[in-house]
Amino acid sequence: MKKILLTSIIMSFIAIAPTEAQYMPVIPSATLQAAQQAVIQRTPSSEVVRVGIGTTNFGTYQYNDITIFGTGDTQIYDNKILIGNYPANQNIRITFKDGMFNIYTPESTQPEKVVGPIQITSNYGLLGVTGLKRAGKQALYHGAFELKKCNNNTFNLVNMIEVEEYLKGVVPNEMPVSFGLEALKAQSVAARNYVLSPRTKASSNYDVVDSVASQVYFGANTERPLSNQAVTETEGIVALHNWDMIVAQYSSTAGGYTESYSNAFSDPKTKAFPAPEKPYLKAKPDIVSQTSLKSEEAAKAYYQSRPDAYDIRSSYYRWERDWTAQELKNALQSTLAAQSSTGFVKPAFNKGDKLDDLVEIKVIRRGDSGKIMEMEVVTRSQTYKVYKELVIRRLMTKDGKALPSANVVFENTKDDDGNLVSIHAWGGGFGHGVGMSQYGAGFMGSELHLSYDKILKHYYTGISLTTKPVIISTEAGQQTATQYFYSKDKKAKIVIDNKFGVNSINVTINGQKQTFDLPKEVFGVKRFVEIDISKYIKQGKNSITFTSDEFYSNSARKGVRLYIELVKKDENEYIW
Numbered sequence: 001m002k003k004i005l006l007t008s009i010i011m012s013f014i015a016i017a018p019t020e021a022q023y024m025p026v027i028p029s030a031t032l033q034a035a036q037q038a039v040i041q042r043t044p045s046s047e048v049v050r051v052g053i054g055t056t057n058f059g060t061y062q063y064n065d066i067t068i069f070g071t072g073d074t075q076i077y078d079n080k081i082l083i084g085n086y087p088a089n090q091n092i093r094i095t096f097k098d099g100m101f102n103i104y105t106p107e108s109t110q111p112e113k114v115v116g117p118i119q120i121t122s123n124y125g126l127l128g129v130t131g132l133k134r135a136g137k138q139a140l141y142h143g144a145f146e147l148k149k150c151n152n153n154t155f156n157l158v159n160m161i162e163v164e165e166y167l168k169g170v171v172p173n174e175m176p177v178s179f180g181l182e183a184l185k186a187q188s189v190a191a192r193n194y195v196l197s198p199r200t201k202a203s204s205n206y207d208v209v210d211s212v213a214s215q216v217y218f219g220a221n222t223e224r225p226l227s228n229q230a231v232t233e234t235e236g237i238v239a240l241h242n243w244d245m246i247v248a249q250y251s252s253t254a255g256g257y258t259e260s261y262s263n264a265f266s267d268p269k270t271k272a273f274p275a276p277e278k279p280y281l282k283a284k285p286d287i288v289s290q291t292s293l294k295s296e297e298a299a300k301a302y303y304q305s306r307p308d309a310y311d312i313r314s315s316y317y318r319w320e321r322d323w324t325a326q327e328l329k330n331a332l333q334s335t336l337a338a339q340s341s342t343g344f345v346k347p348a349f350n351k352g353d354k355l356d357d358l359v360e361i362k363v364i365r366r367g368d369s370g371k372i373m374e375m376e377v378v379t380r381s382q383t384y385k386v387y388k389e390l391v392i393r394r395l396m397t398k399d400g401k402a403l404p405s406a407n408v409v410f411e412n413t414k415d416d417d418g419n420l421v422s423i424h425a426w427g428g429g430f431g432h433g434v435g436m437s438q439y440g441a442g443f444m445g446s447e448l449h450l451s452y453d454k455i456l457k458h459y460y461t462g463i464s465l466t467t468k469p470v471i472i473s474t475e476a477g478q479q480t481a482t483q484y485f486y487s488k489d490k491k492a493k494i495v496i497d498n499k500f501g502v503n504s505i506n507v508t509i510n511g512q513k514q515t516f517d518l519p520k521e522v523f524g525v526k527r528f529v530e531i532d533i534s535k536y537i538k539q540g541k542n543s544i545t546f547t548s549d550e551f552y553s554n555s556a557r558k559g560v561r562l563y564i565e566l567v568k569k570d571e572n573e574y575i576w
Contacts, residue, residue: 049166049195050146051159051217052206056133061209062154067093068145072125076103078114091130094118094147096155101147116155120145126220129157134218135173141219142169148205156205159219164235166217167191172227173216179442184230185452186441189465191215193238193248196468235541236485237566239456239463241280243497246460249281251431252438253316254369255407256309257285257293257302258459259433263367264389264406271343273388274373280460281434283368286310293370296363300409302370303426310440310448316405316430317439321398325420329358331397332377336384339395344387356381358420360412361396371433372406389432396425405429435459453568466495466565472505472548473559482545485564490537496529497561505560508545509536534567 052061068074069091076084076092084103086092093104095111101118102111120127126140133139143161150156167188175187194215201207208214239246249261261281266273283292286309293299306318323331336349349355356379364385365374372392377384386392389406396403408427415421429437436459444450444458453465470481485492496505496518504517516531533544544564 047163047196048143048160049163049208050206051161051166052202052209053129053132053139053141053157053159054209054211056131058209058211061156061203062150063147063157064097064154065093065095066147066157067091067130068120068127069130070120070122070125070127071140072122074120074122074125074127077119077121079117080119083112083114088122088125096147096149097153099149099152101155117146117148119160120147127159135222137221139219140221150205156203158206159210163192163195164231166195167231168223168228169217169219170215171231172224173218173222175227175438176442177224177226179438180446181226181230181233182445182450182452182455183438183441184227185234186436186445186455187250187438188227188231188234189237189239189452189456190248190250190436192234193245196238197245197247232541233486233488234452236467236483237465238468239280239460240466240469240563240565241460241463243469243561243563245468246280246463247278248460249432249435250438250459251429251433251435253311253314253405253428253430254286254433254437254440255303255317255405255428256287256307256311257283257290257369257407257428257433258435258437259283259367259369259371259389259407261434263369263371263373264432264434266344266388273344280463282461284459284461285369286440292368294366294368296366296409299366299370299407300426303407303409303428310443311429311437313443314430314439316428318426318428319404321396321403321408321425321427323398323423325358325422328361328396328423329355332358332395335395335397336377339386339391342388342391344391345395346385346387347382349384355379360420361410361423363410369433370407370409372408403427405431405433407433453566464565466563469561469563470546471559471561472546479548480545482543483564484541484543485566486541487537487539487566489566489568490539491534491567492537492542493565493567494531494533495563495565496531498527498529500558500560502558502560505562506547507533508543508547509533510538510542510544512536532567533564 054061069089072088074086074090075082090105095102101114101116104111121144126142127145128138128140141159142165143159146158146160147155148158170191171184171187174191175184195208202209202214210217239248260283261278262274262276265275267275287307291298293302311317333355336345336355337351339345340348340350359378359380362376362378363372364376367373371389374385374387375392377386386395392406393403405427407429408425411424412420413422441455444455457463467483467485472479472481498518502518504515507514507516518529519526546562
């Protein structure tokens with residue numbers, strides 16, 4: 001992830017509305033020669049994420065006219081060169097036309113014209129966009145803004161922010177704070193994985209967006225003390241599976257049975273369905289005795305009942321829908337055409353085609369949770385095959401609303417002449433149902449009093465809770481790495497992939513310098529090494545630095561890959 005380091009900024013949590021008083025004109029271009037070069041005076045404790053900020057209703061991420069203010073003194077840079085310093089709460093209007101940014105203040109007679117990209121910071125304050133609302137409030141942000149050209153007449157608004165600060169604006173907007181601390185901790189780890197895991201960037205100008213298209217991020221004004229505590233008490237911790245950061249999928253409600261990744265998603269590159277499996281995202285019932293729901297009989301029995309499950313408190317744990325045959329036909333007339341564009345409706349139903357009378361809705365294939373993977377819409381003249389849970393949900397609308405989930409069974413009712421009269425649906429869950437159920441996490445934490453690591457290990461099979469793996473080598477730029485992480489139990493170990501046979505490793509843990517010899521076997525170097533560092537770990541935030549320049553004695557290019565894993569006192573405990 002690209003890191004952008006700007007001038008030191010200290011950020012407060014005080015929300016101050018912009019005023020019209022005390023304006024200061026833009027520093028003229030002539031002073032640029034004397035302007036301070038903005039830049040690299042601070043080293044962040046975590047990676048920097050670039051978040052695309054949309055309009056109030058997320059209608060667009062492209063702007064041509066915007067008004068910015070800071071709750072503290074505000075600085076504007078043109079391509080990292082300081083060009084203006086403005087008082088707190090001053091409105092600064094910025095427009096973009098013909099490839100040029102135009103910067104206005106109320107006292108400006110002529111705008112300052114710059115090529116950009118423009119960076120904006122607010123010392124001792126937050127940044128806001130006049131009129132931009134999040135959760136009904138004026139949106140305010142930590143970090144810095146960047147205005148970067150999108151095309152010749154529009155630009156993107158990007159919030160550059162350290163990951164840990166970003167998460168504080170995500171967690172309370174992805175999970176109700178009422179779910180409790182341990183569930184919020186689980187959400188923090190899942191959200192951290194989401195933003196740090198390898199992924200397709202949302203845009204060349206930013207990594208993620210601030211809407212449900214990525215993760216809901218509403219900035220500083222929506223932070224809450226308990227969710228901030230959850231982020232702090234999981235700082236630096238991610239979920240790892242066989243050295244790889246997991247794709248930590250989560251949804252509102254699984255309905256008591258999560259689904260395998262491959263049965264719900266298509267391959268993001270090839271678009272093939274089912275997608276390749278992810279071993280840590282396996283279908284899993286909350287009650288271990290529950291068998292597979294692949295058959296129609298098993299799925300119907302399950303979703304027509306309310307067995308105990310972790311997410312039973314969700315209003316979407318079970319739900320029902322009804323259509324008349326004509327009502328569903330009318331809905332399918334438009335949704336079949338819309339979903340055909342995905343490539344998962346065969347044959348494609350084109351806009352303007354006329355749908356024949358319905359004969360039945362028929363399920364062809366289900367996943368272990370009973371989630372529909374393939375179904376048929378049978379008409380008198382044509383049978384349409386429909387694949388993939390999201391396509392199915394958006395196909396079977398009721399009053400313009402998609403199905404809450406594809407964990408659903410259908411009952412076709414026909415008259416004495418065999419004509420379809422109505423369709424009834426029983427379903428469970430809300431969302432794709434892969435990975436962590438947020439309502440399930442809330443129940444496990446608040447009512448079963450399970451810790452966040454147990455919650456995560458229930459929903460993500462075979463994971464470890466660790467820092468992000470790093471490589472330390474003799475290669476320039478990789479000779480040192482510092483990681484910060486939170487430990488509650490004061491127990492941790494370093495896990496090392498010593499592929500190249502390094503003899504020892506130098507580590508500074510909370511200011512204490514240590515050298516650890518890496519053991520060897522008779523027939524060569526032991527590749528995977530674990531070093532218990534619990535006696536150096538403190539409760540709370542820990543700092544650990546790995547270096548390479550001291551322990552490589554020869555000129556051969558060598559390196560190690562490593563991470564820090566949290567260790568529990570009760571690793572052998574089971575949930576239920």
